[in-house]
Amino acid sequence: MSNIEIEVNVDEYLSLNKYEVDEENAHIEVDLEGSDAEFDKLIRVCPAALYKRDEDGNKSFDYAGCLECGTCRIACGDTIIKKWVYPGPTMGVEYRFG
Amino acid sequence: MADFEPDFDAIVVGAGLAGSVAAYELAKAGKSVLVVERGNFAGAKNMTGGRIYAHSLHSVFPDMDFSELPFERKVSHERISLMAPDSNFTIDFTSEDLTKDGQESYTILRAVFDPWLAEQAENEGAEIICGIPVEDLLKDEDGSVTGTAGKIYGVRAGEDEMTASVVILADGVNSLLTEKAVGYKRPEAKFMAVGVKEVYELSEQRINDLFQVADGEGAAWLFAGDVTHGLFGGGIIYTNKDSISIGIVAGIEAIANGATRPVYQMLEDLKAHPAVAPVLKDAKMVEHSGHMVPEGGINMMPELTGDGVIVAGDAAMMCVNLGYTVRGMDYAVAAGQYAGQAAVEALDAGDTSKSGLAGYVNRLNNSFVLKDLNQFKLVPGFMEGFDRMFCGYPEMIRDMMNKMFVIDGTPVQPMKKTMMPIVKEVGFMNLFKDVRGAMKAL
Numbered sequence: 387m388s389n390i391e392i393e394v395n396v397d398e399y400l401s402l403n404k405y406e407v408d409e410e411n412a413h414i415e416v417d418l419e420g421s422d423a424e425f426d427k428l429i430r431v432c433p434a435a436l437y438k439r440d441e442d443g444n445k446s447f448d449y450a451g452c453l454e455c456g457t458c459r460i461a462c463g464d465t466i467i468k469k470w471v472y473p474g475p476t477m478g479v480e481y482r483f484g
Numbered sequence: 485m486a487d488f489e490p491d492f493d494a495i496v497v498g499a500g501l502a503g504s505v506a507a508y509e510l511a512k513a514g515k516s517v518l519v520v521e522r523g524n525f526a527g528a529k530n531m532t533g534g535r536i537y538a539h540s541l542h543s544v545f546p547d548m549d550f551s552e553l554p555f556e557r558k559v560s561h562e563r564i565s566l567m568a569p570d571s572n573f574t575i576d577f578t579s580e581d582l583t584k585d586g587q588e589s590y591t592i593l594r595a596v597f598d599p600w601l602a603e604q605a606e607n608e609g610a611e612i613i614c615g616i617p618v619e620d621l622l623k624d625e626d627g628s629v630t631g632t633a634g635k636i637y638g639v640r641a642g643e644d645e646m647t648a649s650v651v652i653l654a655d656g657v658n659s660l661l662t663e664k665a666v667g668y669k670r671p672e673a674k675f676m677a678v679g680v681k682e683v684y685e686l687s688e689q690r691i692n693d694l695f696q697v698a699d700g701e702g703a704a705w706l707f708a709g710d711v712t713h714g715l716f717g718g719g720i721i722y723t724n725k726d727s728i729s730i731g732i733v734a735g736i737e738a739i740a741n742g743a744t745r746p747v748y749q750m751l752e753d754l755k756a757h758p759a760v761a762p763v764l765k766d767a768k769m770v771e772h773s774g775h776m777v778p779e780g781g782i783n784m785m786p787e788l789t790g791d792g793v794i795v796a797g798d799a800a801m802m803c804v805n806l807g808y809t810v811r812g813m814d815y816a817v818a819a820g821q822y823a824g825q826a827a828v829e830a831l832d833a834g835d836t837s838k839s840g841l842a843g844y845v846n847r848l849n850n851s852f853v854l855k856d857l858n859q860f861k862l863v864p865g866f867m868e869g870f871d872r873m874f875c876g877y878p879e880m881i882r883d884m885m886n887k888m889f890v891i892d893g894t895p896v897q898p899m900k901k902t903m904m905p906i907v908k909e910v911g912f913m914n915l916f917k918d919v920r921g922a923m924k925a926l
Contacts, residue, residue, distance in 0.1 A: 389744065390743075390744065390745070390746060391744055391745045391749065392745070392746060392749055393749060393752065394748060394749055394752040396748050396772065399682065399769060399772035400772060402769060402770060402771060402772060403771060403772060403773075427740035427741070428740075429746060430739050430740055430743045430746045430747065431678050431736055431739050431740050431746070431747055432746075432747075432748075432774075433678060433679070433680035433747055433748055433772075433773075433774030433775075434748075434772075434774055435746065435748050453773055453774035453775070454529060454658075455658065455678065455679075455774040455775050455776050456657070456658030456776055457676075457678040457736060457774070457776055459658065459670070460658075460670065460671065460672075460673050460676050460736055460776065461673055461736050461737075461740045462740070463670060470660075471619075471660070472522055472617045472660070473617070474617070475522075475615050475616055475617060475641075475642070476524055476615040478529075479529070479773075480523065480524055480528045480529075481527070481528055481529065481530065481531060481594065481595045481771065481773060482595055482770075482771060483593045483595055483596070483683040483724075483727065483729075483770065483771045483773075484527055484528075484530050484531045484532065484593055484594035484595035484596075484598075484771075484773065
């Protein structure tokens with residue numbers, strides 16, 4: 387287990403954003419069986435805190451709150467990110483301020 | 485190009501600053517131009533810190549009354565802070581020169597500003613379709629379509645294909661299309677930063693009072709030091725009309741490999757710092773956003789043109805971070821203008837090959853865009869090794885200020901005697917090295 391310190395709950399913040407979630411299609415796919423060290427990178431860099439690890443070390447990822455910044459693709463695109471495309475037509479985040 | 489009859493003279497991918505300005509220039513010159521934007525409106529997918537230096541907009545819209553534009557505030561105060569966990573040292577600079585026409589800058593919100601810019605292109609006759617992500621570029625593999633092998637001649641979105649004599653890629657920092665267009669490989673993490681930002685609603689009057697600014701004026705506030713807990717990066721606050729933007733920008737490689745606290749936790753810590761918390765008191769968060777920033781400078785730029793294609797703005801990684809100011813949007817506007825003008829020239833000459841589009845690169849070379857990026861080519865490397873800015877100097881300044889301002893009744897020592905041990909903590913040689921490095925890079 388890594389020693390990443392997280393006190394804030396970003397999910398609450400994401401709930402303020404406007405999204406049209408494409409329930410049928412995940413635009414990002416992650417290999418949850420892959421390297422823990424690579425996954426930890428994603429925990430640290432994803433501004434939406436979509437990469438999570440619970441107390442038992444179980445990894446999870448939910449594309450629904452994605453901000454479409456591409457940081458995960460840059461941080462470890464070749465290792466555990468299996469797919470990275472933009473959401474389909476009219477889908478994804480819609481900034482009201484930006 | 486024997487029988488090739490394209491649907492449009494030009495297709496622009498992305499209705500951001502570079503894309504909309506390029507489309508405006510093309511449409512104004514009477515060319516048929518289509519803009520394909522993946523957001524439901526121009527700006528829906530965009531985010532900035534952020535402020536725009538207006539000189540490049542003046543150049544595109546020389547007769548425009550800028551008081552009519554949807555800017556947030558004109559920046560009249562520059563603030564720079566060096567933050568330690570338990571202290572903060574701020575310089576606040578204001579000057580009439582900061583707000584004079586042609587050299588002024590404005591805070592903007594992209595979901596507000598970009599629709600206005602796109603409308604200017606539409607008013608000139610550009611067609612804009614929104615909510616459509618371009619998934620692929622059409623490339624003439626063997627020359628059977630356009631007569632030129634390898635030429636880009638259109639875009640594909642879902643089942644739909646649309647063709648053009650020239651394609652302008654202005655699809656942003658995370659362009660998935662530049663590889664096909666000009667062979668640009670995915671940038672390395674060490675050249676890229678991640679930004680996380682929150683917008684808080686705050687009344688106009690309270691912002692005026694907090695930042696000591698007049699109506700319509702505002703502040704740009706940058707933080708260095710402990711904001712990123714010793715790692716490469718910094719913090720920002722920009723005053724908008726009736727909200728403020730607060731954020732963190734941090735090097736992706738540094739954070740990915742070394743951060744004990746994730747980037748969004750760093751923002752939470754900045755908000756809780758005693759120098760910042762009072763600003764956010766009673767303010768209501770309305771948006772949490774993320775974006776990447778290309779910080780590698782000219783060393784990480786892609787080829788700017790190919791046969792039938794031009795790359796502009798963030799897609800071309802046109803950005804510099806100097807620590808005391810971050811620029812990108814004025815480069816994007818200028819690049820859009822040059823891209824549009826060069827495309828018009830190439831269309832008129834009937835040659836949209838790479839050499840036909842050379843006017844774009846020539847214009848950039850002769851302008852502030854590539855001159856600046858060349859001038860600052862050592863900065864990214866210098867910043868990367870400038871660890872003492874993030875841990876070392878903030879504490880040094882704190883201790884020096886404490887020596888000056890904390891009075892507890894013990895007899896005062898000569899300044900030289902109290903300051904020297906503090907500077908020695910960092911080391912004279914290190915100080916000398918950093919100043920020299922900064923002078924060389926900046």
